[in-house]
Amino acid sequence: MKLLKSLGLALLMGATSLSLSVRAEDTVKVGVLHSLSGTMAISETSLRDVLLFTFDEINAKGGVMGKKIEPVVVDGASNWPLFAEKAKQLLEEDKVAVTFGCWTSVSRKSVLPVFEKDNGLLFYPVQYEGEELSKNIFYTAEAVNQQATPAVDYLLAQGKKKFYLLGSDYVYPQTTNLVLLEYLLSKGVPLENIGGGFKKDESGKIISAGKYTPFGHTDYQQIVAEIKQFAAGGKACVINTLNGDTNVPFFKEYAAAGLTAETCPVCSFSISEDEFRGLPAKQLVGQLGCWTYFMSIKSPANKKFVADFQAWLKKSTVPGIVKEGRVTCSPMVLSYDGVYLWKAAVEKAKSFEVEKVVAALESGLSFDGPGGKVTTQKNHHLTKNVFIGETKADGQFKILKEYKDVFGEPFLKGTFKAKEAKK
Numbered sequence: 001m002k003l004l005k006s007l008g009l010a011l012l013m014g015a016t017s018l019s020l021s022v023r024a025e026d027t028v029k030v031g032v033l034h035s036l037s038g039t040m041a042i043s044e045t046s047l048r049d050v051l052l053f054t055f056d057e058i059n060a061k062g063g064v065m066g067k068k069i070e071p072v073v074v075d076g077a078s079n080w081p082l083f084a085e086k087a088k089q090l091l092e093e094d095k096v097a098v099t100f101g102c103w104t105s106v107s108r109k110s111v112l113p114v115f116e117k118d119n120g121l122l123f124y125p126v127q128y129e130g131e132e133l134s135k136n137i138f139y140t141a142e143a144v145n146q147q148a149t150p151a152v153d154y155l156l157a158q159g160k161k162k163f164y165l166l167g168s169d170y171v172y173p174q175t176t177n178l179v180l181l182e183y184l185l186s187k188g189v190p191l192e193n194i195g196g197g198f199k200k201d202e203s204g205k206i207i208s209a210g211k212y213t214p215f216g217h218t219d220y221q222q223i224v225a226e227i228k229q230f231a232a233g234g235k236a237c238v239i240n241t242l243n244g245d246t247n248v249p250f251f252k253e254y255a256a257a258g259l260t261a262e263t264c265p266v267c268s269f270s271i272s273e274d275e276f277r278g279l280p281a282k283q284l285v286g287q288l289g290c291w292t293y294f295m296s297i298k299s300p301a302n303k304k305f306v307a308d309f310q311a312w313l314k315k316s317t318v319p320g321i322v323k324e325g326r327v328t329c330s331p332m333v334l335s336y337d338g339v340y341l342w343k344a345a346v347e348k349a350k351s352f353e354v355e356k357v358v359a360a361l362e363s364g365l366s367f368d369g370p371g372g373k374v375t376t377q378k379n380h381h382l383t384k385n386v387f388i389g390e391t392k393a394d395g396q397f398k399i400l401k402e403y404k405d406v407f408g409e410p411f412l413k414g415t416f417k418a419k420e421a422k423k
Contacts, residue, residue, distance in 0.1 A: 027070040028352060031090035033101030038078025044103050046274050048073060049321060050332040051100050053312045054339045064343045072096055080110045087111040091118040097352040098342050100335055105129060105171045121354045123338035126331045127269060129175035130410035138361060139381045140334040142292050143408045144179050146386050150403050151267045151290040152180060154388045156187060160237045164195035164230050165210030167241030174208060176241055179412045181209040186416035195230040217246050220253040228257050231264035240268040247271055251283050261286030272329035276395035284391045291330035292384045293371030294397045305370040337369040341376055381408025
């Protein structure tokens with residue numbers, strides 16, 4: 001009897017371990033590395049949500065090469081060194097095939113050496129300053145020439161002649177504004193028509209352009225007074241790379257000073273529909289934004305994406321998920337596009353191995369996403385459409401202009417040559 005019981009137990013344990021191994025063989029682990037707490041959670045939680053939605057959408061259609069995606073979600077907690085620790089955990093302990101994550105450039109730069117050392121693969125979805133190319137990162141994000149320079153082109157075409165540069169004090173705004181300084185000078189805008197101030201090194205070379213405030217800064221009285229004086233002669237605008245909720249006191253002060261979208265428009269690069277949920281949208285009516293996606297795009301692909309995401313939210317059981325008043329935005333769509341591009345690369349390579357997947361991505365793969373067709377490039381960026389939008393009272397954008405199939409170029413510093421300013 002004891003022998004039969006032992007035999008039965010052994011058979012049961014064998015069957016259980018077999019079913020667990022079969023289950024493991026039927027899934028592929030995928031990392032999600034975003035801040036779900038701390039100051040960046042307001043933006044990054046939405047990327048976690050859209051990734052889980054995308055995984056469910058793909059799993060419902062049979063997964064990737066017959067394997068269901070098994071998400072491993074970790075919290076970077078708006079703590080840049082912690083991002084590196086979490087990346088190490090995903091790659092070395094969880095053995096994920098790919099990771100989708102990071103928002104700020106400092107978080108991306110924190111994890112980059114980890115992905116290179118462990119030969120992992122990261123998809124990065126948020127507009128950034130360029131000047132980087134890693135064999136282990138795919139930048140679905142907007143490069144400077146897919147957001148900042150098209151915005152300047154649009155403003156120049158609208159007759160703007162003076163540009164005030166304002167941003168948060170970190171790498172993305174600082175690098176972007178140095179590129180924009182060169183770009184404006186190459187378009188014949190004289191140095192005295194570029195506001196915000198400059199810092200020079202001992203040789204007299206400009207090493208910083210624009211005015212910068214720390215994260216969470218609240219007092220914009222002096223800066224807005226400076227902008228008002230700068231704009232007094234007309235034909236002026238503000239290029240805004242302020243990040244997060246510091247936009248609220250800036251725009252309140254801007255409105256209180258009597259500035260308007262007509263007298264001195266502000267073009268913002270870090271305010272999308274998702275950020276508008278926490279901003280006074282009525283105070284921003286008529287201001288400009290530039291992204292490679294707007295929720296207001298009228299296309300069957302976008303209509304389906306928005307409806308499917310809203311339907312997923314309603315039935316979602318993700319702990320703590322916000323279901324009301326949700327919108328879609330460019331970083332969310334670029335996260336969504338990234339998952340489908342990774343899936344296409346795996347299926348082309350017939351492998352989850354990073355080298356083979358990267359080679360497939362570098363060969364040029366396309367996906368018809370909610371913002372239009374996106375295509376991978378050999379330099380790990382995407383060719384995609386760029387849109388200029390005007391903000392409306394409901395926190396949406398009215399699309400004013402579209403630039404089709406803009407090639408992502410990360411290395412722009414030093415490529416624009418100053419020309420004689422027009423008299």
